[in-house]
Amino acid sequence: MSATVRPPYGSTASEGGDTPPGGSRAGRVLARLAALAPSRARGSVPLRAALGAGLLSCAVFCLGTLLAGSHPLGPHSRNIVDMGTQYVPFHAYWRKELLGGADGDLFLNWNSGYGSNFLGDLGTYLSSPFDLLVVLFPADRVELALFVVSTAKITAAGAAMAVLLLRLRRGPWPVAAVLGSAYALCGWTLDNGAYVPMWLDGLLAFPLLCLVGEWALSGRRPVLGPLVVALAWTSNFYTAYMATLGAGIVLLVRLLTGESGETAERGRRWPAGVLRAARSVLIGVGLAAPLVLVIYAATKVAHPTPPVAFAPAAWPDVFARLLPATSGTESPALYIGTPALALALAMPFHRRLPARTRYGWPAAVCLVALSLHWRPTHLLWHAGAEPNGVTDRQAFVLCGLLLIAAWRSTADGLPRPRALAAGLAVLAALALAARGTYAVDRWSYPVFAVALLLGLSAAAAVFLAARSGSRARVARVLSVLAVALLVTAQAGETAVAGMRVARLERQHRSWSPPLGREERETAAVVAAKDDWPRVRTDPGAEPGRNDPMLVGGQSGNYYSSLTAQTTYTTLTALGYGYFAKGRRLMSLDHPVTDAIFSVGTRVRLVQDPAGGPGRVPRAATGPVPPLVTVRPDVRLPDPAARFGASVFANQELLLGARVYDPPARTTEVRHGKERVTLATTCTPGSRVYLSALTFIGSATMDGSRPVDFNGKLPATRPALQSLGVTPASGKVRVELRHTGWLGLPKQPIGCLVENRLERAVRQLSAGGATEVRVGGHSVTARIPAGSTGTALLAVPRIKGWSCAAGAGPARPAQSYLGLIAVPLDGTATSVSCRFRPPGLLRGAAVGAGALVCLVATALWCRRGRRRAARAAAEPV
Template sequence: MPPAAEAVYAEDETVREEAERHRGDEPRRSALRAPAAAALLTAVLLCLATRLSRTYPFGPVTRNIVDLGQQYLPYHAYWRAFLLGETHGDAFLNWNSGFGSNFLGDIGTYLSSPFDLLVVLFPADRVELALYVVTAAKISAAAAAMALLLLRLRPGPWPVAAVLGTAYALSGWTLNYGATVPMWLDGLVAFPLLCLVGEWARTARRPVLGPLVVALAWISNFYTAYMATLGAAVFLLVRLLTAEETASARQRLAGALRAARSVLIGIGLAAPLVVVVFLATKVADPTPETVFAPAPWTDVLARFLPATASVASPALFIGTPALALALTLPFNRAVAPRVRAGWTAAIVLVTLSLQWEPTHLLWHAGASPNGIPYRQTFVLCGLLLIAAWFSAARGVPRPAALLAGVTLLGVLAWAARGSVDIDRWTFPAFGTAALLAGAAVLLAPAGARRGHARVQPDRVPRARVLPVLAVVLLAAAQAGEVAVTGMRIEEQQRSKVSWSPRVGPWQEAAADEVARADAWPRHRTDPGEVPGGNDVLLVGGQGADYYSSLTADVTSRTLASLGFGYYAKGRHPVSLDNPVADALFSIGTRLRSKPTEPVRQDAPPRATVTVTTTPVPPLVTVRPPGRPATHPGDSAFARQERLLGADVYELPAPRRTGRSLTARCPAGSQVWFWAPEYRGEAALAGERPVGFDGKPPSVRAPLQALGTVPDSGAVRIDLAPEGKLRLPREPVGCLVAARLDSAVRRLTATGATRVRASGHTVTAELPPGSKGVAVLAAPRISGWRCAAGDADARPARAYEGLVAVPLDGRASSVSCSFRPPGMKLGGAAGAAALLALAVTGLLHRRRVRR
């Protein structure tokens, strides 16, 4: 053999021996590289899409649309303050919202994800940035988890697994729904992790870690974890039927039973929190029943395409390259027939289940949700990407499979062309991504052929460059579509749905004033109206403003009956600037804000904030035995008087003439207009008009002041309704200030002489010999227990919807404590699950030793 040939042969042998030596390390390296690359690529693309849409933190425009600004941003601001010990309440009770609300339920609904702990790393004035980082971290973690799952299912090129992991994390579901509802993103992370748990159960591995992963998923957000668990069940069923052709029915059943054990123990471990949330939903303000209406199939198909946005159809975009690979699976003969048939059937059936009401209800735990009806779509996106990986893990599909998949993709796009969801960016982005993906397909086989052939050393770099270039083109195609889709969805959402401005000088000024004026528990400080929602969570204080899926029905009904307004069909009560309400709820300090410029999407809001302090009764007052004589009826005026125990309004019977109301009231009294279903303006003669935004059943307009009655006593209210004029029987009340002052002095004199509040407990010292009913100015939600003097605590009574304790004249103090319902039951279930986990671990350890 010539010396040159011997040198080449020796070099080939060295390379071969080196490859054999490191072959065992390659899966481990891929398992690390793919998740890391997927997470990094996902974070970069998410930031790029945000930058292209000029949205904060990479632009001046707010991203606080709908619930993101009204719920999640304020909740994370309060969560930061809570974790740092800066709140008056504790993990059981939130004194800031709704005059006292079940905070443990809200923690389990909005804040129990480990990612939410990141808020403590940011200053108080950077809570928007903190929430964006939390959102990006969850989405990136979902990409990493999916990439890891793919490599666990079948070995393959880790760069492709990383790209498909990114496609899952930045699907249309994420960009259209999850990015603005951060709590749902925990389900996005949970699905691939729960699929891994299914794999462990199928192969009889990690019997302790599996339940812990399930518990973490259900604690983080049990709502989407439930959907992810159903999706993982579909995944496991397909794997049991297709992964091992020689497996017996007994082996498959054993794998299913191990998975069921992991799920049951995991849910049991999460029960101390999940049960509390579940019971809180049972007493929450009910939303109107929703009848599911399936989306037109044209719109469903359109949602596979880029740059489409809608809340009425499933967001199924996963990127044209990933979708094309998934569509090749049924025709890819390099994949076992049972695998092709199993995954194709699963995807078709899950797709159909989105559109059938019984399975729609199954996905949503028996209740069709208000708002977005396709919240489970992330599961189908995940199944599609698993199918894409099975088709591509062992190389580019053969030409026949590629042609069939591309044909299906073209038919899908053609059928969707008439959908209302198609955007002007849709087909340009789709076509560009298809061209780049096609170029990647042409390069990959060429690179593979050259890589497997015996070549001279100087040609090896070229053989490596082509596959790398193919992956780069694939990633570019996926990335470009994601960036465009994210940009267009952001822009469309801002133009079509309600939004809140960024946090800025207005909120900061209100927070500073609240901090200076706060006198809790001597009396409450209400920050008033601040842009957005859940204002007291964002700027501090103690008020009625509260927006939660768990807003108690008692809270909503009680406040609405007293003239408070609400949004979100009752789940978002708002502040009421009314002196009687202030007296009833011990609001001694009230902030009022006047904007100094129009509130805009692209600038932080500014306002002048003023502080007013008035004498009010203490937090705990005493009502004497018997009911005082006040106005009868169900108007907000009459209900306020009954709760106050004094007649403070004059309630005239106004005459309606066209669009005007006329009546007579005491001169100098204040005219209040109560019309919860009225939408339009109302103006007292000679005064500026006041706007009302009633829109039943979603919005209830609050009681509002129109002005002062003139010396003549004549009242004329001019109405300018938008649509049908709807007024209650007693829409007008004239408040006599002297009567209210007298009632406040009486309640102060007979009320608590000292009030102490610590966490979820309130203790009040009363004048000796107090009889009747002690009333705590907080809605009587489930979980309150009270006692008079040294008596045993019992479930609290209700007085016109507020917490009440009967007094017989012998007790000189009362104490009330709140404990979220379900803690005992959840704790018992958690203890049993922990015992079951310990037994499982011991049995597994003994089995391994044998």
Template structure:
């Protein structure tokens, strides 16, 4: 063992007996987390700089959901915390015409780290999100370094490097950095392992459940995976640690751990139950059948600079992986410890590839998209194995040779994988060479006790090897993601102009202001306003189906409805002001977008309208045009039966009417004779194209629509509707005259004053999602009715007001569970103190 390492271990074991030794020991333990955090932050920033990515370069980092979900959500979260939104923690008025925001908070924003956004100005939300991401990753490094030293004393520099390896694993760089909510699970895993250690040794019975609760509140999805991983670690510790050598001690430790987990989850229940029930009514995604990745690809993911969403991201750095592979052969480690950790790592590795255990890791449902979201747990286990092999010094030559042979065999077997990058083997070879030199220096220091500089050089080379690989891997993964997946541009002048126009035109709750299309998705969360655009895992099935039936488009298999620039839809949802943007230059990855933004205001009915008794005489059928008319209560379209010849549609409509084309599954162009082609982007089931205007019917009344030359043409039975504007204007005037005379809206409540004698149904222009309760006048509030998918209240002619309020389902149940857990925590603390006094 190198002299420096021996000194560190000796210090950890003896300073507690000296005067002031406890303070020195605590300082020694804190050095590793602090060093791990600093090294991680530096390497993360270096990788960002090497890839020329914001904030250290001009290129956007907003790939896939990072730009479409997390960036807009954090912008809205900042505005909500500072009191700058119309909604509150219960209801988001901006998105989806009214959505359950407490569920979104619990899914995307409940991490304590997300509160950092309030310290940044509104036009620096991208920087805020990067800082939040970096802080989570550095916290994970510190937590892992602390855990390693708690599991076994050893040289703190090695613990710091291994903590950095955990935080900058392939999972983090490939998945977590672009899905920031999952990073809370990365932090949670070592913390929950610490909770297991406290339970095993009978310490901190109150702090343990609080840590569990914080982990589950921050992100219950990855906290669930981290809890399973911590259970694996606890099981190995109970079976291998000397403190739990007897069956009674093992059982007591397991029961204490179970108590901590149950109380902690109970404390998190007020939020977790709300999210859980929201997922039950969310728009369902198509069922996914798990298909294990080829083992060649799995092995390749242990190597640097590999990226894929179809295989587990297992890179932890070549030196750390080599140390982990020496564990089974390291005779300096007790046999049962070697056997326990080796078995745990192998079983967890196999569990990634077996469907029953795959479903167990993902709470019973195979996820869409990335199927290996639990991989951070295996990365942590590998690093724990590396620590046990290196904590008492450099493994002996026989173990090193065996581990190196395994490493070489792994790299050789992975050479044909499609995930191998041109940087993979050069980075692997350089890191392996530096690690080899570091080992030789450390072994030389064991023979020459006077060569105190050699251990320092060994640690420096180890840091250089890990740092170089992590930086190269981070750089290449970001570059590959930008080249292969969808991306959004940086927030820039386009968004700022749209936000200024929305603020100027906002008239909520007299009517809505829709910002239209702004690059990035979830536009209203970025720039304000109240529109249909909304992207969440909790998008209600009611919202998705209602909007799709009215001609709105969507992405993400229905969970991302988008705006519909259609005057009938504007009337239905009281969109009085609509913004339209025209880019002044192409949208690029390396520049902030710019556009000219114009606002148009038109008369629309109020947010609450009244439909008289009886069924309106409108077009029958299930086309979006007929459904719009039924909800509007007026016949405003002419619906011809177009004649199709090849890729041409012909029909006749009233002269001067506006031709609308509805083809949700069509991908291609459609052009009215004499007009410019309009693009449609249907790709079922993922993408549904919205209806669009093609132009004005000429004086002859002849309508000819030419479809693009490529792809199959799948059209609904009634794809063409000709809007007669005079009829729509008349319907708007009628709904305005009979609708609410005044509408007041607070965070999650709407109150409307109605004309005297109103009969029929009062309709609130918001999808009837679970949680709405309404009442007429002073009557008791009851679950809201539905009218063509919108919130409705029956009227008997006597009510002068209606009030509708939204409360996220599950709040009462969650509060009851949380209160019971709080009592259990108090009882646990009381009994522990009582036993301590005895």
């Protein structure tokens, strides 16, 4: 019975039939680096590497944040793009959900989108164990909590990569620590992951899943492996999917290069190792299925973003992203640090390495880089969907492969000067090819040059230490100097790169201001006026970044990748505006939609009446129907009930009453390229509204202040807005000054007669529910006896709702113009509805099956170990 005897950490035993590289002087110097801190236990070496990589990653990330002056180490906001509009609000809501105070529960979020699938959002944005740290911070320090969460993920990723490197090949732990930190702070992290915290779970998942592959090859940890896979897929299934593909590539390269640690006899049984790896992945993904399938189901019914044409980045742009201080969304962020990149590029010329290793890893790197430029493989990396925004989200896998190549290039001994020179020549060629590209910053080449000089000095110190002969003290001092120079080069360059990337992000991308006085005061006003579920309290249309999650209340405002198509269709048909190509719905300040959705209190930000420089929240209340109304005139199903092109007619259809003036002829007169005059007639005293779907500019009605519109389909659409009150003459004249013009809808102006709306509200209130009770994901309403027609809930009918009338059976909820509808036959005195996230039951069944498989695997492996122990104990 053969066994593989592994050399101790820090040794330089050969893997193949080539000359043992450990016999070189440079190899012996690197071995000294691993012995800088004496260890009694071999297991403490990866622990030291993990601690070193984690602490270095944390320190450098914080230093870059400090140099950039970003929150919380500076005055500038870190709320770049979705950080402020999604992740900060979601974490604020998650804190309330965990500590109590949220209107919904794990299934449903009553605050946003008039009722949205929270379990899907939880699995997308908040399911990482690190996100639980938000409960340790006060409610007004959510941004600080999110910075700590991001830093913790980066720290853990660096530590995990350092452990993986030492598992792939034993070598000097200080170098493994530096390269682990280089992975954690690669360009993808600085430019993408730092502002999309959920993606950082994929950064951590990649080295962990590679370790699962190593355990599978060696037949170790059959239970822990699937649990690690389950944790990765639960934390963020999107990037975990990419990390799983990357780990599969690493496993394949390990097998093809003969690095798997198998003897010749066991090498013939490598399919068993691959099957064990597949078993770990399948069981792990199965364990994560209760959340993954919910997300998948929510994705299927989410509002799709417009198609994106595949456009691979030009190769000079790709080469530029290997340099420090580069930023952009159109090309992959591949920076790993100049010293690490030089080591990776020297690998093909490192003749002390076995040939398969020397060429296998560079080939894998090149093939993955090419996969970014071919549409089928590009779609494979992104699970078949062309991404919006950041195009190459899988770049962290390529960064990881480059770091592994750098480690394999130096773990057994620093490449000889000739090999280093060849690698540096390739590096210089890539840097020259990147000149003049859009991503290169004025800091890129100076920082690159300084880091390269320090890296060469570290290499020179290693070679001098190798030539010091028997002078052990000199060799030790030079070894320490080499490590210091390497850390300075790698960490210093990365800190400066992080600083520049943060500043470039603030200059060239949209950002939100830090949370402050406005949010605190609005939250206080909302809490004082909140009367849910009798009526809704809308925190307002500004600043429009998932405000209900931040300050409370119940609104149509909602920004998520899982915004339901039903919610989008219903709200936009009524005149709601949006950003982010329809997935960021904005609140609409309008009395008709307030009546439809039972918004009894609305908070508006107004100029401080005391003369202060800022704005203060003020609450306005008014009568609205209850959350559940009865429409005797509606019979389900009604094929004729559908929205038209006019938002004013759509509002009347859903309200069930005529409240606008009949559409009058609107004349349109153009004055040059930038002015248009609209004229029509309305009832004197009526309120004039303008619907401008693709208008960029301002609209002014005679005697009123200008109102701004910003419409640029498909990215943004302005909401319906009030321009003023119709004068006694009944003549309405609106002047448009525009900077971008794509046309107006057929009925751009609507005149609301308020006494008609008041009458409609009284009628709906008189026949509506007399009592409404709302649970975490349920609604129960008592309705007048003998009610016929349809009970209409002011909640979008997203998939997952089931309803019952009276004591009748619960059935999938019906829809009337996008809202939940329950048919009534005159016998029911109550209606009840309950929400269950689609995919939950199927996911629970798959998860239960995976759990059975995991237990069976544990029992089988335990039985196998006992048989092996008995066989070993039997006398020969």
